[in-house]
Amino acid sequence: xxxxxxxxxxxxxxxxxxxxxxxxxxxxxxxxxxxxxxxxxxxxxxxxxxxxxxxxxxxxxxxxxxxxxxxxxxxxxx
Numbered sequence: 001x002x003x004x005x006x007x008x009x010x011x012x013x014x015x016x017x018x019x020x021x022x023x024x025x026x027x028x029x030x031x032x033x034x035x036x037x038x039x040x041x042x043x044x045x046x047x048x049x050x051x052x053x054x055x056x057x058x059x060x061x062x063x064x065x066x067x068x069x070x071x072x073x074x075x076x077x078x
Contacts, residue, residue, distance in 0.1 A: 007035035014058045014072040024064040052077045
């Protein structure tokens with residue numbers, strides 16, 4: 001199964017991002033994506049480097065249905 005990553009700057013809870021109900025994904029037009037990786041297959045390793053300012057962020061997988069399945073976590077950069 002493929003995955004991707006999106007780093008989103010937000011004060012919203014990790015399970016409260018706006019959804020596009022037609023695609024079963026977070027609506028990236030309504031959030032600030034500050035870093036991302038395209039889809040990659042299971043078992044493959046990818047690396048993402050992003051310079052982040054002090055703020056609140058959520059890391060998600062935005063493959064259809066993955067975010068709703070709980071593939072998200074919040075973190076803070078101080």
